[in-house]
Amino acid sequence: MRATTRLALLGTSVALVATAIGATAAQAADGGAGDITIDKVVVNGGKPVVVGTTNVVSAKVSVTASDDSGIAETTYISAFGPNPNFAQVWYDQGQITCVKASATTSTCSGTLTFDPQAATGFVGNSAAGTWNLGTLVSANDFDYIHKDAATTFQVQHNSTLTVNASPTPVKKGKAITVTGKLSLANWDDHKYHGDANQSVKLQFRKKGSNTYTTLKTIRSDAAGNLKTTVTASTDGYFRYSFAGTPTIAPVTTAGDFVHVR
Template structure:
């Protein structure tokens, strides 16, 4: 069984962690969980429409061998508490030895599902829980096997004008920083955020920062620079805990 998210584009970011029986919320026997990985340790970013999946793997061992992982469960913050989970019919375990196995499954996040949670507060730290069973019927429950962040998909645009422009004249660079809003499944401006204006000279592969400005009350960006040589302007946003980093596609300016 799986439960999806309502009104929430999400992202997962987790690093591999170690765990021992001392961390168990409920256990019997000698099962040890060695490593838990969500989405390869990389963020998974979801916006307002697209369904995104994140692979979860748990590596565990027991003297008798690992029989199965019964579930993975992802628990969101409160208010608007949410849970998504997979049962053992959708989790597979592969033995690396007589005692150790890695069990994998997939958490699915659907921003337009009819069950789950609603609210931008879901962009926060989540917990992953798991239940692992051994061949001798030992069981190991971890309610905080891993933590991961849920983030809101971000967009960034840029437009430099006029094109072409005379050398020494003013170039106006506009753009907009926006992110997914999970209360209406639309994109809204991300306000009062520091964004870098960067420039890449024609023939170069490297962008350098020209200046840093802040997005206005609607997420819009606007600044001016003096035209000097042909090249590409872009805006670059470093990201926050709730919103991933993003770079606009460079806009070429022909300086004559």
């Protein structure tokens, strides 16, 4: 369920009056009046927002808008995710700062926060996926523009990955066993759990080289465990690399050195 948004003229400014319904925040269809434009929207520097199990994650948002009368300070920013989850920044609580680039253009910035242990807003594993960034910006001549999805961005589970290559030292031509585990942050119980059936690359870097090459791709088992064997040929470093998914952040281990005699 989505909540509704009302626009009200208060003195010399346009104010956003947000009424939450259930666990959601306010949001309305696209609309506006006048020739005001939204020129650019950036969330978290263009990178996905990656959230672990305990720490609150902050994501800076900037909205650049233009109007022939100049941009007023009455800007509202909200983000809505799946199921629905939300985060918001309010202009009337001093959480948004607008900086003039010229007489007609300003960039308004605020910070969205994502708390994996929150009771409302960003809640549970259903929050992973594509989020919409909505904004309402007003001008000094009372023009305003509202975008329900001015841009989209990804919110991802943090992931961890381990590697262990053994034995070392090992004779040339003998088997090297490379084990590891891929885990992801669970926002329902705030613990890390093994991530099953994910494709992970085993990579090798020869001693003295700066470049890793992929030897093979394997899948994690039901508990997130990884295990494979390779034939020992020369000294070097083994690592696992997970490319990530739209809902899970990528991760790559450091190299684990094996000496070949």
